[in-house]
Every structure is written in C-alpha cells, then in structure tokens.
Amino acid sequence: MKLREVVAAGLVGMAAFGNAQADYPSAIWNAAAVGNQTSSNRPTTYPIEYVIIHITEGSYAGAISWFKNETSDVSAHFVIRSSDGQVTQMVRLKDIAWQAGNSFYNQRGIGIEHEAISTISGTNPNPLTWFTDALYNSSSTLTRWITTTYAIPRTRTYIKGHNEVRATSCPSTYWDWNRYMNLLSEGASYLSNTVPTFMTPGSEVDVSVVFNNTSDFTWTTATGNDQVSLRTSPSGRVSPFYISPSWQSSSIVGTPTGNVAPGSNAVFNFRIKAPVAGQYTESFQLYRSSTGTIGPVVSFAISSGYQDKVIDNTSNDFYTSGAWTAGTSSTDKYGTDYQFVAASARSNAFAEWYLNAPVAGTYEVYAWWPQGTNRSNAARYEIRGRRDKLTKIVNQQAGGGTWNLLCRTSLSAGGGYVRVFGRSNGTGAVVMADAVRLVGPIR
Numbered sequence: 001m002k003l004r005e006v007v008a009a010g011l012v013g014m015a016a017f018g019n020a021q022a023d024y025p026s027a028i029w030n031a032a033a034v035g036n037q038t039s040s041n042r043p044t045t046y047p048i049e050y051v052i053i054h055i056t057e058g059s060y061a062g063a064i065s066w067f068k069n070e071t072s073d074v075s076a077h078f079v080i081r082s083s084d085g086q087v088t089q090m091v092r093l094k095d096i097a098w099q100a101g102n103s104f105y106n107q108r109g110i111g112i113e114h115e116a117i118s119t120i121s122g123t124n125p126n127p128l129t130w131f132t133d134a135l136y137n138s139s140s141t142l143t144r145w146i147t148t149t150y151a152i153p154r155t156r157t158y159i160k161g162h163n164e165v166r167a168t169s170c171p172s173t174y175w176d177w178n179r180y181m182n183l184l185s186e187g188a189s190y191l192s193n194t195v196p197t198f199m200t201p202g203s204e205v206d207v208s209v210v211f212n213n214t215s216d217f218t219w220t221t222a223t224g225n226d227q228v229s230l231r232t233s234p235s236g237r238v239s240p241f242y243i244s245p246s247w248q249s250s251s252i253v254g255t256p257t258g259n260v261a262p263g264s265n266a267v268f269n270f271r272i273k274a275p276v277a278g279q280y281t282e283s284f285q286l287y288r289s290s291t292g293t294i295g296p297v298v299s300f301a302i303s304s305g306y307q308d309k310v311i312d313n314t315s316n317d318f319y320t321s322g323a324w325t326a327g328t329s330s331t332d333k334y335g336t337d338y339q340f341v342a343a344s345a346r347s348n349a350f351a352e353w354y355l356n357a358p359v360a361g362t363y364e365v366y367a368w369w370p371q372g373t374n375r376s377n378a379a380r381y382e383i384r385g386r387r388d389k390l391t392k393i394v395n396q397q398a399g400g401g402t403w404n405l406l407c408r409t410s411l412s413a414g415g416g417y418v419r420v421f422g423r424s425n426g427t428g429a430v431v432m433a434d435a436v437r438l439v440g441p442i443r
Helices: 060-067 103-108 133-149 177-185
Strands: 050-055 078-080 087-089 109-114 159-161 188-193 204-213 228-232 252-254 265-273 278-288 292-304 308-312 318-321 325-327 338-342 350-354 361-368 379-384 389-394 404-411 417-421 430-433 435-439
Touching (some): 050 133, 103 109, 133 177, 159 177, 228 265, 361 417, 379 404, 389 404, 417 430
Parallel strands (some): 050 109, 050 159
Antiparallel strands (some): 188 204, 228 252, 278 292, 308 435, 318 350, 325 338, 350 417, 361 435, 379 389, 379 417
C-alpha cells in the first residue's frame, strides 16, 4: 500500500501512546481512526488465517499519522520502524484493518506495515538501506507471535505480500522473502544467565546461558544441519574468556546439554577464565550449522580486577606528613597498629592512602578507625577520584572497629587516593589514621 505523507508527520497523537490496549506485548498502542477500521470479534466472526506484508512508502511517523486521519480510509494492525524495529499497534487484532484492498483478506488477515521507500530518488538513492536487520528481526518476531497465537502455518501460503492479494507493487522487489521466511523458522529467545559481573584475573567460574527454542525444528547436539551451538559474536572472534577443554574452540562455546525440541529451553553450560585486569563486554549468539546465526546477540559486561583491597597504615601505599604517632592500645584497631595526630584548627598534618585502582571503574571506598572519647568528631577525609575530589566529615568518637563507607567514586586505572587531615574544627584531641578499603569495580 502506498501511503501519502502527512505534513505534520511527527505529530502522531502522543496522548494516545501506551500499551494498555496492545495485543502484542512489545508494541506501543496508538489507535488508528475509528472510521478507518471495522469493529469485529475475530476469530469468532472471521478466522484469522493470514499475515499480509506491506511497506509504507513513507516514514514511520507519517504512516501512523495517515492511519489516524479520518479521510485516509486506510489502516494496518502494526507499523514497524526501520532504524530500531519499534512496533506500534494501531488496530486491535479482533478488529478488521483496512489494509489489503481485498475484503476477504481484510477479514481474515493481519496487516504489518514496514517503514521503507522503494522509489529511487536523490534523497533515497539506495532503498535497501530501509530494510535493516532491526526491521526484519522485529517483524519476524512479531509474525512468529501472531502465527503461534492463531495457529497459522508459517508458509508462503499464509504469509503473503500485499501484491499477492491485490494488484500493487507492495512490498516491492527489495523485500527479501527468503531471508524473512528463514527468520520465521529459526526463532530463539534469550532467558537467563549466571555470568558474573566481576572476576579476579586468572580465576575460573562455571556459568550457564539459557535460551528458549522458538523455532520450528529441534536443536541437536550431533553434527548436521540442525546442530545449534553458542558462539562468540561476531562469529569467529576469539574470546578473552576462553578456556580449554570447556569450549569447543576459542570462539565456539559448544552445544546445549541435550537435544532441544521447539518450545523447550536450551542450557549451555561452560567455564570462563578471567583475563588480565580490565573491563570487557563479551557477546554470544546461537549458530545453526545449515544457515548461520539465529536469535539475539546477548552481551555481558564483565570487569576483571581486584574486588577487595585493604591499604593499612603499614602498607607502602600509606604516607604521612606531620607529627603522626604510632599507637597500639586501642582494641578495635585494624591490624597491629594505627597512626594518630593532635587535632587543631591550623594543623597541616595529613595521612594518605594511595588507592592504585586495578582497572578504571566505579569503586566503593571505606575507612576504618579505632573510636574513643578523645577522637575528633569532625575528622575530614578527602577522596580523589577520576574527575572529582570528594570530602567526607566523620565522627571518630563512634563507628570504630568496622568499615565505614566514605563514598562511591569513579577511578582511573592506577589512580585515586584518600587523605585524612589533622585539621579539625570539632571537639576531640586526636585524628586517627588506620586503614582504607577499596571495593570494585562495582559496575
């Protein structure tokens, strides 16, 4: 169906947005004009037997606007955006959209409009750019849901182009029917994983990733056309988390724990080994031997570093300036001793812990001090992060003998320090410098 563009294409009835009335769970609901559809009670009044494929010959927003225009006398159940596959539902599936130009297929079909322009022009030199992976993937997922819901066979007899039910060029020669039908038969949905977000370098952990087989064939573990394996994405990329012999190769995790019938869950169990310190995004996708990749790309953010590090006052990363004194008598100290200095409003003394963050990221920074009635109730800590210098005033007359959170801050690899100052305007005779703890990266 060729749609006329509307001048106010961007004004698509924002007040109507929502999904409360959408039949398809992933769709935005934005109703077409009442005069552009027929109220019905399908599949009681008419069986739902067909999916009709269209392209808009205009923009996504323009199509939505046109279907909302009472003078257009046209509508479709769904409109899909080219750039990201966003789905808008405009007519309830029980009702009849005026989409096919053929009363039989209107009554028994569900129409899907795809944002695309097939006419070559100066502003549209390559129409194929409209037919994105996102458009095909979103549409095939929607059509799989429709055909499952209404028990429609996934064949070209029941999934038709507009040109097959009326004399028109829609959905154009650019529509790839082979690709689309392959996508319909090769569905997979991601369910869950046990992949950690943090590991220490060289450590190993057993993980699992679970998919649901929404395809029309059984995924097998044996070599052959229907063998499905989990691989790195892009396919063939060497994984930094690869470990032998858990994986089949450095880019192939392996097959599921057993054959997986349509509708069943596939569990991929394997082991990963953390690489050198750093931040990584590891991506996987399913692969069918006969046709290639299927289903979504699933990505995991994993930090490799040292999650919990304590810098005590005996560490080489601890430094003092001024008249600090070692003490051992407090029973709630960390380690064997601590440092203290007389507090005053004009003191220039400070103690510093160098954090030396293992990798760039966001960390939690804690401090430990022995409490006492002669401690400063306004000890000033300064934490230097990647971009910020934060200040935290603490009462060292309380909170002793435990880790006290100073802040969460972003640190560069190898960066960061904490200082506590002898200068204090609060009551108390001394400021304590004992230990600091670095935890992370936490994200």
